[in-house]
Amino acid sequence: MKRFSSMGKPALAALLFASVLAAVPGTGGALAQAFPGKLVKIVVPYTPGSLTDAAARGVAQRLSDGWGQPVIIENRPGAGTSMGAEYVAKAAADGYTLLFSDNGTYTINPHLFSKLAYSPVTDFAPITIVFRSLPVFALSNAVPARDFREFLAYARANPGKLSYATFGIGSFPHVATEQLKQMAGLDLVHVPYKGGAAAITDLIGGRVALLMASYGTFDQSEKAGRLKIIGAATEKRLAVRPDLPTVAESGVPGYSMSVWFGMVAPAGTPAPVLDRIHADVVKLLHDPGADGFNEKFMKPQSLELGGNSREEFASLIKAEYAHWGRLVKAIGAKLD
Incomplete structure (x- = not known):
């Protein structure tokens, strides 16, 4: 039980529930088929009108169309995206509260703020990268x-x-x-x-x-x-x-940035639910139709499609978390 000590009660309860489900044949598939049975909330830690917000709304609308349930966006900006991230980290681990944000939330902020109330490595269940942007200076x-x-x-x-x-x-x-x-x-x-x-x-x-x-x-x-x-x-x-x-x-040799935007759920969310969300997000990303997310949002914004596996996304977060930790330390940046 020691390894559960850092988990919040909702995450621990969901993890134990998922363990019980795993022991009962057939329950995982039933759980995924039943999801979602009510409104799903996607938290965006930026104000309305941002690229992150616009992308999340495009994803939410298409998930809602496919699921037959409302999928809404809740904007929770503040403290360098930490307010929104903390809210999701402490939410019930059932798949009905998700976080959509850029890699700063998952890999940079933990090194800038010494008193964050969440850990991007242990408090979230990665789902997938939705897209990568092409960063430029204007x-x-x-x-x-x-x-x-x-x-x-x-x-x-x-x-x-x-x-x-x-x-x-x-x-x-x-x-x-x-x-x-x-x-x-x-x-x-x-x-x-x-x-x-x-x-x-x-x-x-x-x-x-x-x-x-x-x-x-x-x-x-x-x-x-x-x-x-x-x-x-x-x-x-x-x-x-x-x-x-x-x-x-x-004139600045060695300078380059990788910017991606991804979706996560609270840690402990049952794997069948995560798999269902992942599959449906990847499906909408690769919809070739004229009204699909790629044609309506990705191409006009000059963005690159995501859709990696949950395992690949988790590995990327861990690797970039370590990378940015070294970089922030070298810069000497702290925001509290």
């Missing part, structure tokens, strides 16, 4: 730089005078830009927002200078001349924009 037109090299030169010549926006303290853009600051020797002022919409509005309005987000977030605004995409934060150039140099090519 620059306000108010900054007199045409590309990333010119931005670096201008920022170094004007230390402390440029600001960068993020989607909140501890969000992926926050830590990724802090790493850029360290690697490139920049002095930039952090301006955290509770979500993406306000940050993008202020970038376009010239109230902040820099923002990292998905390529699809900025594509149309750049075409309209409202901002400048100056560098890909990926290891290689983007297939959708091969003319855009990477940050590593542009």
Whole structure:
């Protein structure tokens, strides 16, 4: 019983229930077939209007259509996505409360906040990565730089005078830009927002200078001349924009980021329920229809489909948790 001591009561109860079910032939399949029997809630730790929120709503609608039950989005922003994550970690482990967020929630925040009330490794049951984004840096037109090299030169010549926006303290853009600051020797002022919409509005309005987000977030605004995409934060150039140099090519060798968005349930959720959710999410991701998630959301946003197995997702969280732990320690970042 010692190994259960760190689990919350809901997770422990669900784990014991699942163990009993496993001993009874045929109950696992029946449990999966009966799920869901009521409303399912997907918690998004960002404000409405963000990429995460929009994606979650697209997934929720299609799951609701397939399940014949309401699937709603509940936005719980705050404390660098920790408020929403903690809520799900402490929810009943029955599959009716899920978390949808980026990898910052699962692999970065635990190293930034010393008093988090959840562990991404032990308090969640991974389901799958829904998609991967293509992170890029966008620059306000108010900054007199045409590309990333010119931005670096201008920022170094004007230390402390440029600001960068993020989607909140501890969000992926926050830590990724802090790493850029360290690697490139920049002095930039952090301006955290509770979500993406306000940050993008202020970038376009010239109230902040820099923002990292998905390529699809900025594509149309750049075409309209409202901002400048100056560098890909990926290891290689983007297939959708091969003319855009990477940050590593542009004066910061070794810099690259991987951004993914995944779905988890509270730890202890019965495996048949997790398998049912996983199968149905993967199915909707690969729906080839004109009204499918891929055509309606993924392609317009220039995102890459997920759909890995539960085991693969769990291994990825553990590996990236260790990676970001080393990185945050090297940066010396703490948010409490």
